[in-house]
Amino acid sequence: MAELVSLADGIATLVGDGDTVALEGFTHLIPMAAGHEIIRQGRRDLTLVRMTPDLVYDQLIGAGCARKLVFSWGGNPGVGSLHRLRDAVEHDWPRPLELEEHSHAGMANRYVAGASGLPFAVLRGYRGTDLAKHTATIAPVTCPFTGEVLTAVPALRPDVAVIHAQRADARGNVQLWGITGVQKEAVLAARRSLVTVEEVVDRLDPRPGATVLPGWVVTAVAVVPGGARPSYAQGYYDRDNGYYRDWDSISRDRASFTAWLGEL
Amino acid sequence: MAELVSLADGIATLVGDGDTVALEGFTHLIPMAAGHEIIRQGRRDLTLVRMTPDLVYDQLIGAGCARKLVFSWGGNPGVGSLHRLRDAVEHDWPRPLELEEHSHAGMANRYVAGASGLPFAVLRGYRGTDLAKHTATIAPVTCPFTGEVLTAVPALRPDVAVIHAQRADARGNVQLWGITGVQKEAVLAARRSLVTVEEVVDRLDPRPGATVLPGWVVTAVAVVPGGARPSYAQGYYDRDNGYYRDWDSISRDRASFTAWLGEL
Amino acid sequence: MRWTADEMMTVAAARALVGRTSCFVGIGLPSTAANLAKRTACPDLALIYESGTIGARPTRLPLSIGDGELAETADAVVSVPEVFNYWLQPGRVDVGFLSAAQLDRYARINTTLIGPDYRHPKVRLPGAGGAPEIAASCREVILVVRQNPRTFVDRVDFVTSVAAGAWVITDLGELAPDPDTGELVLTRLHPGVCVPDARAATGWDLRVAATVARTEPPTGTELSALRELLAAS
Amino acid sequence: MRWTADEMMTVAAARALVGRTSCFVGIGLPSTAANLAKRTACPDLALIYESGTIGARPTRLPLSIGDGELAETADAVVSVPEVFNYWLQPGRVDVGFLSAAQLDRYARINTTLIGPDYRHPKVRLPGAGGAPEIAASCREVILVVRQNPRTFVDRVDFVTSVAAGAWVITDLGELAPDPDTGELVLTRLHPGVCVPDARAATGWDLRVAATVARTEPPTGTELSALRELLAAS
Numbered sequence: 004m005a006e007l008v009s010l011a012d013g014i015a016t017l018v019g020d021g022d023t024v025a026l027e028g029f030t031h032l033i034p035m036a037a038g039h040e041i042i043r044q045g046r047r048d049l050t051l052v053r054m055t056p057d058l059v060y061d062q063l064i065g066a067g068c069a070r071k072l073v074f075s076w077g078g079n080p081g082v083g084s085l086h087r088l089r090d091a092v093e094h095d096w097p098r099p100l101e102l103e104e105h106s107h108a109g110m111a112n113r114y115v116a117g118a119s120g121l122p123f124a125v126l127r128g129y130r131g132t133d134l135a136k137h138t139a140t141i142a143p144v145t146c147p148f149t150g151e152v153l154t155a156v157p158a159l160r161p162d163v164a165v166i167h168a169q170r171a172d173a174r175g176n177v178q179l180w181g182i183t184g185v186q187k188e189a190v191l192a193a194r195r196s197l198v199t200v201e202e203v204v205d206r207l208d209p210r211p212g213a214t215v216l217p218g219w220v221v222t223a224v225a226v227v228p229g230g231a232r233p234s235y236a237q238g239y240y241d242r243d244n245g246y247y248r249d250w251d252s253i254s255r256d257r258a259s260f261t262a263w264l265g266e267l
Numbered sequence: 268m269a270e271l272v273s274l275a276d277g278i279a280t281l282v283g284d285g286d287t288v289a290l291e292g293f294t295h296l297i298p299m300a301a302g303h304e305i306i307r308q309g310r311r312d313l314t315l316v317r318m319t320p321d322l323v324y325d326q327l328i329g330a331g332c333a334r335k336l337v338f339s340w341g342g343n344p345g346v347g348s349l350h351r352l353r354d355a356v357e358h359d360w361p362r363p364l365e366l367e368e369h370s371h372a373g374m375a376n377r378y379v380a381g382a383s384g385l386p387f388a389v390l391r392g393y394r395g396t397d398l399a400k401h402t403a404t405i406a407p408v409t410c411p412f413t414g415e416v417l418t419a420v421p422a423l424r425p426d427v428a429v430i431h432a433q434r435a436d437a438r439g440n441v442q443l444w445g446i447t448g449v450q451k452e453a454v455l456a457a458r459r460s461l462v463t464v465e466e467v468v469d470r471l472d473p474r475p476g477a478t479v480l481p482g483w484v485v486t487a488v489a490v491v492p493g494g495a496r497p498s499y500a501q502g503y504y505d506r507d508n509g510y511y512r513d514w515d516s517i518s519r520d521r522a523s524f525t526a527w528l529g530e531l
Numbered sequence: 532m533r534w535t536a537d538e539m540m541t542v543a544a545a546r547a548l549v550g551r552t553s554c555f556v557g558i559g560l561p562s563t564a565a566n567l568a569k570r571t572a573c574p575d576l577a578l579i580y581e582s583g584t585i586g587a588r589p590t591r592l593p594l595s596i597g598d599g600e601l602a603e604t605a606d607a608v609v610s611v612p613e614v615f616n617y618w619l620q621p622g623r624v625d626v627g628f629l630s631a632a633q634l635d636r637y638a639r640i641n642t643t644l645i646g647p648d649y650r651h652p653k654v655r656l657p658g659a660g661g662a663p664e665i666a667a668s669c670r671e672v673i674l675v676v677r678q679n680p681r682t683f684v685d686r687v688d689f690v691t692s693v694a695a696g697a698w699v700i701t702d703l704g705e706l707a708p709d710p711d712t713g714e715l716v717l718t719r720l721h722p723g724v725c726v727p728d729a730r731a732a733t734g735w736d737l738r739v740a741a742t743v744a745r746t747e748p749p750t751g752t753e754l755s756a757l758r759e760l761l762a763a764s
Numbered sequence: 765m766r767w768t769a770d771e772m773m774t775v776a777a778a779r780a781l782v783g784r785t786s787c788f789v790g791i792g793l794p795s796t797a798a799n800l801a802k803r804t805a806c807p808d809l810a811l812i813y814e815s816g817t818i819g820a821r822p823t824r825l826p827l828s829i830g831d832g833e834l835a836e837t838a839d840a841v842v843s844v845p846e847v848f849n850y851w852l853q854p855g856r857v858d859v860g861f862l863s864a865a866q867l868d869r870y871a872r873i874n875t876t877l878i879g880p881d882y883r884h885p886k887v888r889l890p891g892a893g894g895a896p897e898i899a900a901s902c903r904e905v906i907l908v909v910r911q912n913p914r915t916f917v918d919r920v921d922f923v924t925s926v927a928a929g930a931w932v933i934t935d936l937g938e939l940a941p942d943p944d945t946g947e948l949v950l951t952r953l954h955p956g957v958c959v960p961d962a963r964a965a966t967g968w969d970l971r972v973a974a975t976v977a978r979t980e981p982p983t984g985t986e987l988s989a990l991r992e993l994l995a996a997s
Contacts, residue, residue: 030830078890120621211473294597342657344595384854
């Protein structure tokens with residue numbers, strides 16, 4: 004059964020310096036508040052894993068928490084660049100950032116392999132691209148029946164996965180709906196997991212399209228209303244598109260970002 | 268967009284002699300009426316694919332429609348043997364039946380590979396068993412990253428998949444809920460598909476746990492109320508456990524089975 | 532209350548689930564025992580069926596592993612590929628609960644056929660189903676099997692699943708693997724059963740532990756719960 | 765009505781979807797065009813976004829590929845692994861609709877970086893996202909890209925995706941692959957654009973088809989639908 008914790012305790016207990024950490028949520032239900040708590044607690048040398056780094060990783064990278072980024076698309080969706088990510092890659096500020104770069108299909112399958120207890124996944128991917136030249140975790144694999152050569156990618160097994168969901172019950176069963184992304188796979192692939200939720204309810208009424216993670220596969224649940232803002236939580240609040248646009252100017256130079264960080 | 272057809276026309280158009288045919292439905296939503304129509308139309312030399320052959324394949328095999336069975340568990344759930352399947356394997360009656368035998372995990376992954384457009388799937392399976400001695404479609408595959416040897420199984424790509432679902436809309440979008448088994452995978456893996464449904468409705472209201480197959484991936488839809496009996500259609504009718512028990516005696520000897528067949 | 536050997540077996544198997552979080556349930560004897568456990572000592576036990584129902588709470592015993600009530604009462608219903616790939620395969624399930632048509636002293640299980648010829652067996656059995664991967668992937672495997680020489684054989688006709696390291700609960704007692712050799716050893720007898728009974732019911736030269744424990748008889752609560760469960764089905 | 769070059773491009777791209785059943789939609793220019801198509805000539809077109817929304821019918825233009833309205837209006841919402849594995853990879857989607865930061869004459873796309881050094885690029889771009897597999901797996905690929913020498917380059921700094929065989933729709937006209945060599949050839953110009961304009965906007969020596977078609981101007985209906993769509997966002 005998942006333990007009900009405060010966000011601060013959950014991060015303190017579950018996320019350690021040097022850990023491989025996956026904060027997932029595909030545009031929807033991004034665990035922003037958990038990311039902020041990681042920054043506040045001053046974690047260092049993290050390997051950050053996430054398909055779409057988004058603002059939350061721009062912030063973690065700018066704050067110097069990360070040693071390495073494993074990802075497939077690092078932009079501000081509908082707006083432009085992630086300036087802190089760019090500054091780290093282009094100018095090693097505030098510290099150098101190692102990249103392990105995949106496509107979405109590759110990252111998604113790496114989580115699937117992790118969730119499935121397999122060492123690798125197979126896909127038709129990356130053909131003709133320069134990605135394999137720079138990414139060691141892309142390799143050919145041959146079909147034993149047809150001889151066709153496909154692409155293999157190794158399983159992702161984060162030390163800890165952090166996701167945000169709409170709600171949980173007192174036994175730690177977690178329910179999320181709307182765009183569900185790779186959150187189930189991330190939690191099932193990880194050794195430990197923390198789920199922040201909008202609320203804890205007595206009973207999880209069945210919802211169309213809902214994914215349920217039983218409490219016995221979740222390590223801890225923390226109630227954090229608004230924990231996905233400025234991303235959104237379907238049924239609770241909308242995406243704050245204005246904040247995504249504002250982040251472009253906040254993050255564009257080091258001074259304004261540092262000021263933002265000081266107020267976090 | 269899926270075409271709306273009668274059951275007879277759907278089977279006549281989509282299922283040909285010698286085809287590889289998958290009728291799927293895991294205990295729930297078994298396309299029994301479609302199986303009966305295949306028998307009535309006298310199809311021959313079919314390769315029948317199905318995880319759990321159940322009564323519908325006992326009937327098809329007893330009626331002499333099948334040349335080969337690809338499966339993972341061939342019993343009468345909760346009752347005992349499938350006597351027609353046994354008679355075909357043990358005594359070649361009414362004709363010899365070739366077996367291609369897997370585990371559930373292997374069959375499920377073969378459908379996943381088919382649905383995914385991959386030639387094979389990887390699993391931890393069959394270890395230490397005698398299955399690989401008799402089944403050619405089980406082979407070792409080595410992880411290119413860890414060197415670990417796992418099991419590969421080839422994709423299933425049936426000529427036609429037949430499933431039963433609760434309902435469709437006029438555009439041929441299909442909705443099924445409750446235990447969803449491998450039906451989505453079977454339809455997506457197959458070259459053609461026929462979906463029998465309890466009813467066609469104006470609008471598919473979202474349902475908890477429902478799987479939706481958009482009309483553009485389904486070849487044809489036929490309205491066949493009760494088309495899963497004696498299995499069940501959640502929300503429409505219950506499983507007729509009595510009939511499963513009765514089938515034991517109907518199917519136990521050739522004479523009573525032949526009499527049943529004459530009345531189909 | 533008096534009880535039958537089958538009732539004792541089911542009660543013993545249900546007790547074996549105490550302290551476990553999750554159980555992957557095969558159909559038949561294992562399902563009865565797992566459902567009994569959930570009604571007695573293990574109300575929070577997550578029952579997982581290969582039909583994709585996770586955390587099912589059936590009010591009556593399911594006839595098949597895909598009964599509608601399993602879906603209606605489950606915490607989550609997932610596809611069959613998902614239940615095998617995400618839930619069973621990674622080893623996140625505590626106990627696999629299986630039965631067998633034949634079983635040898637190393638807990639090799641046959642549910643495929645009887646006879647020497649795969650192409651034309653004397654008796655064709657249902658086959659593997661989920662068992663090979665349940666036996667290989669759960670952290671612990673418990674077999675629930677009636678003990679008799681037709682089932683407990685010197686050599687299985689076909690190795691369908693390998694449950695090496697499994698623990699076996701029968702209508703006579705319990706067998707556990709020798710930690711060194713893996714051979715199943717008689718470690719416990721149910722009330723009223725003696726070692727010669729167990730030997731006579733075993734098709735190999737059954738080893739007996741230095742100390743053979745004696746099972747506590749079924750309590751009234753256990754028996755009532757079991758009979759209620761069966762009566763409702 | 766007067767129109768801009770961007771509007772002409774979007775209208776031309778929307779028209780290119782006529783007769784197609786399904787379109788895997790990248791964000792930005794492709795999303796605008798696909799949503800315009802759905803409001804004009806292709807109301808039944810199934811829009812598929814990599815967030816897992818299949819058959820979405822957004823009332824306004826989504827800012828991201830994961831907007832809530834996509835999920836609320838979709839025929840089905842599936843996981844991200846499923847959308848790539850079951851829907852994109854098998855080649856069941858008619859058209860992949862993509863954009864690019866850089867593009868060469870063989871429709872090799874760069875969305876990864878500008879500059880010669882992968883470790884320390886001059887400009888770090890977002891990266892691959894879904895594009896490598898969208899470009900490789902859809903039956904047909906259409907690129908919607910503004911044509912200028914910074915984008916239409918002789919050599920891309922990084923091959924992120926290979927859209928060999930793709931057709932390119934720009935703010936100036938359209939390019940199609942030579943069937944023999946695969947080289948992109950100018951085949952169509954939008955109203956008011958001449959061949960020298962297109963050559964000047966291309967960083968390689970642009971080949972021009974023997975006959976260059978002329979795009980029909982946007983109709984009032986197309987323009988109104990597009991402006992309504994953008995105004996609502």
